[in-house]
Every structure is written in structure tokens, then in C-alpha cells.
Amino acid sequence: MQKKEFSVTPWDVKGEVDYERLVKEFGISKIDGKLLNRIKKHTKELHPMLRRGIFFAHRDLNWILDEYEKGNKFFLYTGCGPSGPIHLGHLGTWLFTKWLQDVFDVELWFQFTDDEKFLFKEKSFDEIEKWTHENILDVVALGFKPEKTHFLIDTKHAGLMYPIAIQFAKKINFSTIRAVFGLENDANIGQIFYTSMQAVPAVVPSVLKKKNIPCLIPLAIDQDPHFRIARDVYPKLGYYKPAIIHSLFMPSMSGPKGKMSSSEEHTAILTTDKEKEVENKIKRYAFSGGRDTIEEHRKLGGNPDVDVSFQYLRFLFEPSDEKLEKIEKDYRSGKMLTSELKKITIEKINAFLKEHQKKREKARKEIEKFIYKNSS
């Protein structure tokens, strides 16, 4: 049995990701039918990303529900690393987080890790600041409740965050960072420290309210390692370990495995793309599961499992399972051609982006409502 080579860190996803192996290596649990049913008791409907196994794994989600059922509400914590424009691959976690906020009616702390991106990218801080501002517009546009949503920007909120971060830092040594992330002696000392800053928002509400509040972190699975380290530390500081719910990566344009990345900016679909750009990108770059000729396709059928256009529908743009199944069936049977599938996807994306771009413009006036006002 040949072991496929891949690696997943918060900064780099290489090769074809074997999620089963990640689950084992990270020591996380798959979300099973029983857990889905338990969630459904509270949410009535399950979000498509749960039904479809896109949010597929977790840590301590049963505990979060135990506490919730006892009347002890959790808060949500997720984030954004601002180093470039937002593309469709970013949206899944955030849209799912918005759903969680709505159905559970909970607070959300949203972290913009501008320090991380500055420390890990060959970019100036000015450039990172520009992207922080741009990315904030996209996040606001998604419709989080302003009265229950608090943005933390690491450098802007360092007065609040750094004193908490050093509490974590004191209990994490370089051996651990090296083992988990593969950082070596040539890593800069900000990169080495950074995990402490990402640990912080999971306790900020507890620090501010001086009581222990459960935290649930929706994230793409590449962000898990920070918390794998930090989860050992939370109880030592008197806090609950945050629970986590993990998603697969939204596929890149070039194929179904791996992760859509800002290093493919020219092919990734950005939230600011015009209709025509979306059309061109999908038509030219979206990896197809179809056959080489129409004749072959009609005869043998396409493969939706590797077809990026289909996967975009599955991940984000076709909430109806019925419709999705019909598309899948028709594509697999050869009844639906790649060009037809791409047309559906292009329309869906453009319909979403048209609304998103309007909200994104409106967001310019709403930012201040979301940024946490640090009293200290």
C-alpha cells in the first residue's frame, strides 16, 4: 500500500489531502449520524455543509451540546488571515459560522490575524493592513449580527491580546512548535510565538466577563494544529478547552483535492470578480470531470466527484439536496454536459456575488459596528 505524500499546516497545504489520515494524525473525531441528529434537535434543519460531510470532524462537540442543553451557551470563534483578496474558498467556514450564530443565537469573535500574515508572508505591513481592511468588508457583507459579533485585529487589539498570549506562550516550548508545524531554527521568532496569539480569542469573552464560557471554533482543518497545541494549555490556565468543528478544503480550480489558495489568485474566483471574469475563469480553468468529446461523455458519463464546478455547487451554491442530486445523476449518466454544468455554476456564483458585492459596498459604512472596542 503506497502512502500518498501530502502535508497540511496552517500556512501550506501540499499534495492530495487524505482526510481519513488527517483525522487519525490530528486525533480528531468524525461527525457521525448520531451527532448530526443531536445537532438537528436544536437547529431543526441541518446546514448543507453538515448534511454533505463538508464539516466532517470535530473535537468535543458533544460537550458543547451538553453545556448548551444545560443552558450554558457557547460562543463562536473563527478568523481570517489577511494577506490577499477573499476567494470562494474562504467563504465556506464563514457562511457556516453565520448559520451557527443564527440557529444557536450566540456571540461570535472573529479574529483577523494580520500579525500572522505579516510574519509568514514576504509582504510589508502596509500591504497586510490593506488586505485586512478589504477582507473585513467581505466578512461584514456575509451578514453576521453586529450586536453579537466582535472583530479582533491582532495588532490593533494587541493591548488586550498580548497579555493573554504570554500566558499561553509560557506553557508552550519550541520543541512542540517544531514537532507540530515543522518550524526549524531559521523560523523567525514571531512565527514561533504566533500560536499564542491564535489561542487568545477562545478565552477573550471568559477574560472579559471573568467567568468560564464554552467556545466552539469552526475552521478548515489546516488550522487545527494551533489548537491541538493550545488545547493542552487552556485547562492549565483555568479555561475550558475550546471545541472545534472541522471542514474539508474547498477544492482549487485545478482539481478536487488540495485547497483553494491565494497563490492561484489568477484562477481563484474572487469575491470582487465581475460576471464576465467568473464566466471566463470557470470556463477556462475549472477542472472538469467530463469526457474528451461530447460523444464519449454521452456514452460514458462525467465524474462529478472530481469536477470542480460540481464541487462548488456541493460546497456552497446549491442548497437543495434534491437539485444537487439531479445534477449529479444527470452529469454522471452523461445526460448533462460539462458546458451545461459550468453554466449552472457560473449563474449560481454570479447570483451570489451580485448580492455579495452590493453588501460589500454597504459594509464600508458598517465596519465600526463590528470592531471590538477595547476598553483598556
Next chain:
Amino acid sequence: MQKKEFSVTPWDVKGEVDYERLVKEFGISKIDGKLLNRIKKHTKELHPMLRRGIFFAHRDLNWILDEYEKGNKFFLYTGCGPSGPIHLGHLGTWLFTKWLQDVFDVELWFQFTDDEKFLFKEKSFDEIEKWTHENILDVVALGFKPEKTHFLIDTKHAGLMYPIAIQFAKKINFSTIRAVFGLENDANIGQIFYTSMQAVPAVVPSVLKKKNIPCLIPLAIDQDPHFRIARDVYPKLGYYKPAIIHSLFMPSMSGPKGKMSSSEEHTAILTTDKEKEVENKIKRYAFSGGRDTIEEHRKLGGNPDVDVSFQYLRFLFEPSDEKLEKIEKDYRSGKMLTSELKKITIEKINAFLKEHQKKREKARKEIEKFIYKNSS
């Protein structure tokens, strides 16, 4: 030629310090007569710690004077690591810094490195905070000009400092930290990061005023390694390298070499000690250069070079060179006994502490004038 073993890091001074070797290893310059004369041109008198070679080495002090002579004033930056009570050993650098502030009429930025002490000591943050408050009282009591003095407390001013610190952190890797401080893989990630925070105050005025302002850092030589690393980074970020003026360590009670340390709290003379405590400590613990019997002492004389009471006079408490020389001569000849020398030292220390303790009480109401008001 046998190499004596000693080590000097900002957290630990071990063995008998060979300052000549430190000068070579650190790559710093001795202060010579020519440089003293140049300083004297501006200060009229030389501070006793300069005349007596206690501030004995430097980096780029001639450049600081070049700039000063061109009308480009420097500012001073020094600090305090708050992990215990202030003892006499701490005061030298600060009293010298006060003199520099007075004679050059310059701004002072004073850093309280509470993060450092939390990260390097087995102490809770609450305890460190207590000491920060206590130590601030001592620093205020020394009489710095409030309108020209700005205290930075690392955790309180992290909103200002952390965003600057990551600029340094990005350009320092773990190999350098390991080589300079001997930190290994078991070091916590806050310790590894910390040098970036200590680098910051040397550019804070430049950042705030958006222009490059020369900086002079008076410090005991054990603090040099942070700046040896950071000085390579300042120009990369567009700042001047700060100049440094280095002092010897105030001797500990147990002997003339090494450094007075808070780990000998029971013998170190604290700024809060009562008259009687000072008397007891000097009488019982101050290492003597005298002979075993009065007869021997009268005949052979004492050794002021290793006598801790004499060294305290030389470092801090006898500003008159004439009087100090007379004491030295009398002690060396055997005319002055250890008990007589100790009596002089006890009186001098108690006279100083009586005033200091009054000012220290008054300081409780003055703290706020000194703490930098972070506009952000």
C-alpha cells in the same frame, strides 16, 4: 593560562565576570580618556560612575555626541525587570540615567519588562504586577523629570509595542536567539520572542514623531545581548542603531565579582530596608577586605578592591573622589578598620534611603504623570 568560567546573560550572571573578555566577546568599546573629555565638554563635570570607570564601555557613543553637537538631540532608554524588590544594585544605572537626563536635558523612555519577568520566572502574573507597581515607586522616587519621562509597561502598552515588536521579530530567527542566549528547544515561545519587545522602546519616539531620533541606552552589561541582536535589525527597518553605554555590575554582598541579585533578597539591601536592617546586613553579610584580626589589619592593611562596603561607596554613595581616596588609602594602610569602613557605608546608605523612602511614599501620587498615555 587558565580560562575562568563565567557566563553573562540578561537572566543570569554566573561566576567571576571578566569584563575585559566581555568587551571582546560582545564587540563593544572601552570608554577612554578622549571620550571622557568629549563628554565633559558638554556636561562640565563627569559623573562619578564615569570618572571611576563604572560606566566603562559603549557602542556608538561618539556618534551620539556627533549628532548632539549638530543639534540633533538623542533620547534615553533604560528599564527595569519587575520580579522582586529593588535593591541597591539596581540603582546605579538609573541614577546615572537621571544624571544624563539632567545634563543633556533629554527625554527618557523607561521600560518595565513585566512580560519578560513573567516568561522567565516561576512567578504568577499577579505577583509580577505587584512588583511592577512597587518598582515604579522606586523609579519615580529617583527624581526623573515627569514632563520628559515616559514609562512603558510591556503588557499595558502592548497595543503600541506589539505591532512594532513583530517588525523586529520578522528579522530575527531562532538560531540567533539560541546562539546569543543559549536558549534551547525547551525554551518557552514567549522567551524566544521577548528580545523583540526589548528592542521596541529604542524606536518608539521615532515611530510616534515619524522621524528618526537617536537613542542612547544606559544599561548594565548583561542587557547588551538583546541589543547586540536587535542592532542588526534597526537599520533594516529604517531606524538608527541605538547607542549604548555599559556599566559593571554592582557587587553582591558576598564579594566583589558577579552581580547583586534578587535571588539573594535576604542579604541584598533593599530600598525599603529600615536603618537597623541595613546595619545588620552590612555588618553581617558585606564581604570584607579586612584581615582576620585587628593586629594583622593594622600591620598588613585591608583590601578595598574586594571589600563590598568600600565598593558601595565607590559605586554609589561617596561622590567625592577626594574623600573616597582618603578612605581607600586609610583602609589599604590598615589605619581604617573594617568596622569603621562599614560604619561609614551604613551611614551613607541610610542617609540615602531615608530620603529615598520619603520620595518613594510621595511617588504613590505621582505615578500617573509618568505612565505613557497611549493615544491608540
